[in-house]
Structures are given as C-alpha cells and as structure tokens.
Amino acid sequence: MKDQDDIYHVQQILAGKTASFAYLVDRHKDMAFTIALKIVRNREDAEEITQDSFVKAYQSLRSFKGESKFSTWLYRIVYNAAISHTRRQKHEFTAIDENLIGNMTENEIVENLDQLDSEEQSRLVAAAVDHLPPDESALVSLFYMQETSIEDISRITGLSVSNVKVKLHRIRKKLYDVMQQKMVKTQLV
C-alpha cells in the first residue's frame, strides 16, 4: 500500500505537482540517511550525500519506470553516492583481533547476550555493526533493520543475489565474532 502511495506521488510530481516530493522525502529520509551514515560514518557528510541524492532522484524522476519500488531506486542512488564518497576518503577500519575471539558458538553468544540488559545489548550490537566495513554495515541496516528483500538489496548494491547471500552470511559471522571479542574485552562473559 505504501509502495502504491510512492507511485501515486511520483505521478503527481511528473504531472507538475512538485510539492508531492516532500511526502517522498519525509517517508524515506531516515532510511536513506541511515544507509549513508553507515557507509560514510560522519553525520555532516551523510546528510549532504542524502540531500544530494534526493535532489538527483528528483531530477531523474522521469527515468524511474516503476520496475522496482521507489525506495529501492532511491536507496541505490544513496548507496552509490556514499560508496563513491568513501572511495575518495579512504577510510581505515580496525581489523578483528583474532586472539580475542573465543571459541563460543553463535548460540552461546546469543545466550550470553540475553543475560545483558537491553541497553547493553544495543550498545554491543551497534559497536559490532560499526566495526564492519562501510558496504557491509549498510547491508546490515537494509537486511536486518529495514527488512529489505535480498532481491531489492541486490538491486540497490548492484551485487548479484548469490553474492548478497554470501555477504550476509559472512557479515553475520563477523558480527558474532566482534560481539564475542567485545564481551571478552569487557569481561561480560
């Protein structure tokens, strides 16, 4: 239903009612901003990228054929802009310290996490997500937070469906490794 609303507003804009674009901005700004922020890791840059992406989407709205959801089309613009930005910036990421990774299974890690309060859990997971490279961090937001389908993630990122699946599997493993590492470091286990 919401996707139909997007299509309706796109048609309104193409019919000359520019004000309808405010609806699309309001509806998608948070997720678009989150994707950019997960990739560039700087609020000012992320906001600038998101703003530019919305303006670019507006300018090329004619080329939106409705073959995918409007959100998928928009997030692809944001994702590409943010990735291009990081390529220019050359970020450095902390590698996972293999020595601190214990031999807990995923189930054991989840059980240990369950013993923490929700605030501590969120802090730990957020820290683990921030530990991932930019593109993987964005993938987590799309798949776990936005519950975007694998096909749509494939359209947004330009990766093949099987590549997205493989990446998500590796990301999950990395997240568990980092969470375990953080738990060992902070002696939560």
Next chain:
Amino acid sequence: MTPKEIQPDEAIKRLLMYSKPESPSADFTARIMEQVLAEPAPEKSWLARNPWILFIVTSAVFLLLFYFPVWSLFGYEFTPGQFLMYYAGKYVTSAALWLGEALSRFAGMGKMWYLVPVSVAILLLAVFDQAFSKRAHLKTA
C-alpha cells in the same frame, strides 16, 4: 528457548530491533524542497505523455503507403494493396541471395567451416546458462 532453537539471523534481527534508523536534522525536508523548487519540474517527455500520437502517425503513414503508393518513393506501378506483396517478395529474394552468398563463403573455409556452428553453439549455451542461473537464483532467494 534451548540453544538448538536459536536462529542466528533471528537473534541478530532481535538485537538490532532496538537500534532505530537515524534521522537527519529537523529542517532536512525543507532544505531539499527549497532546492527542488528552484529546479525545473521533471515532466515526462512530450511523446511519453502522448503515446497515441505515435500510433496515429504510424497508422497514417502505413495507410498512405498502402493506398497511395504513387505518393511515396515506392514507385508508380502498383495498384492499391499490392505493394506489400511486392516488397515482401523483393526482400525475401534479396535475403535469400545474401544468405546463399554467405554460405558459399563458409564453403570456402574448407575443413574449418565446423568452427561456425561450434561457436554459435557455445554462444547459445552461455546465453542459456546465464538465463537459467538467474532464474534459479531468483527462485531460491
């Protein structure tokens, strides 16, 4: 919940439930709208808004050629309704001649001619492989 029942994906989803999407600054929408309103409106192209024009023009040209071939470059000697048959025959003949000439060139390749169907077969195989693997990925996703 026993350890065996824990689904790793579900567990991460549950843990990430608390982290909501981030929000940009409060005047974000207003700033974009200000920028957007200064831009020319993105309208559909004239032809996209009036696709029936294309249909009418094509039909009109077709009818004109069909009934009044004398007006066209197709010549004077046709009676209405006959030019289609004439051109069908003419082009089929040209195509057949071209094909014959192309085949005769293959014959000139001697024993190497079999490379042609083999190359075509490899190409078709690659195309089918791509098409089917893409369908299979979409089904299993």
